[in-house]
Amino acid sequence: MSDDILDLLCSEQHSSSLAFAREIRSGVTQHTQRAFNLLFRTQSHHPSRALRFKIAEKVARVEQRPELEHWYRDHAPSEAPAESEHQCNEVYRFAERIIASPIEGEASYINALSEAGLSDDEIVTVAQLVGFVSFQCRLLTGMKLLQGVGRTERSEPPVAGRWLRHSTTQRGSSAPTRFTREQLAWEPWLAPRSSEDFSKEEWESLSHHGQTGSLYFRLLGRNMPVLEQRTLIDRGIFYTPGGLPRGERELAATVTSRVNGCIYCASVHSRKAVHFLKREDVVDKLLSVAEGGVLSTGQDSRTAAIIDFAGAHSMAPSQASLDDIKRLKDAGLDTLELLDLVQSTAFFSWANRLMLTLGEPRTLQ
Structure with missing residues (x-):
């Protein structure tokens, strides 16, 4: 099995300027793969490996990276997730919400995972996993573009997204309502x-x-x-x-x-x-x-x-x-x-x- 999944999916030619640039930034490649190994190849952290692969497959689908979606599907453990159907559904719902629109994140989503029986450690691992696969998808898209593969152009220039304007936090603290350079x-x-x-x-x-x-x-x-x-x-x-x-x-x-x-x-x-x-x-x-x-x-x-x-x-x-x-x-x-x-x-x-x-x-x- 390749020690560099992105290289495998890009079919990168090692004589290319991209390969040379990635060698200069080899620390990023190595630590990205080590993070992947911890999230997907270890048995020591819950949730179950089967659920972790299902989450990754769903994230890659939302991010429209079919080659990564297929990779996670093809390499997933053969057994079903150890978690209950209710726990799996809550995790899938959480993952789909935050990958498509992270600004939609709310404390109630975290509470729903807790009420479904996930521990705090498991919830943090799920959030890290979703964020990691988002990162991985964008690395793959970027590498493909640098190889001349991808969408030719976009129809509209990128715009500022929505942000929360609640004046107080969940705990009642004062919350910022605008973007600022203040600490x-x-x-x-x-x-x-x-x-x-x-x-x-x-x-x-x-x-x-x-x-x-x-x-x-x-x-x-x-x-x-x-x-x-x-x-x-x-x-x-x-x-x-x-x-x-x-x-x-x-x-x-x-x-x-x-x-x-x-x-x-x-x-x-x-x-x-x-x-x-x-x-x-x-x-x-x-x-x-x-x-x-x-x-x-x-x-x-x-x-x-x-x-x-x-x-x-x-x-x-x-x-x-x-x-x-x-x-x-x-x-x-x-x-x-x-x-x-x-x-x-x-x-x-x-x-x-x-x-x-x-x-x-x-x-x-």
Whole structure:
């Protein structure tokens, strides 16, 4: 069995410029495959492997990646899921909701999973699994486009998605109602692990990445092996030298968060984009676009091409096209830079689905 499923599905020629770029970013490839192995090949984490493959198949179908859908169907365990029919149906309903429109995530969906008998650890694993396959689908779509395979063009420019405008959170805290570069906090809908619940090695892993105080990371720590690989994927995409300038990677993360309606992620990564780009005007213009407005309005040609690609690639399913790739190449992006843009956008399609479905942002008071 291949150690690189995306390579297998792309039938990639190893002499290609894409193969060379992926070799430069080999850490992302390796940790993506390790995350896959943890989610689909281990027996140690519930839910059952059979249910995990069923979820992945459904996600790939919604994302319109038939080759990945068929791969999960063909490699699924022969036995039926160990969970009850009611539990399976609740999990399928949750997965389909958050993959198609993560902004629809509500605490009631998490409560429904709990009431169906899933543990907090299992719910976190299901959310990670859905986000991971969303990420995997966009990596596959992006790689195909870089090989010249995919939709020729899109009919409309990508627009800002809907976002929540509730003035208070589920717990009654003050909630942000607009996109902002201000620092925000985040409230989980499930209990994060307490510091005492982590082993010494797990706590050191969180500490190494400066995340011991993060409720988000301590919640995702309910499946610590997957969190560790996901963190290393993040580092491989956003912290590696060369390729797409860091500010434009952060801009792509912000664009994805605008499409999906994730105010919290947009606040974090818009600040980083300003820091690295040294262009407040670019970022503030993006944040100020009204719901349904064209995201690239008023931007220079290179920035508009990046925003349009990231916006289209963030949709479910991805609407990114060969025309988008041509515009990016015309703007001067080479294959490594294009791969960085694909990966940055794909990763935040994963991140947004965790942030929007496991909790919600609140203002700092």
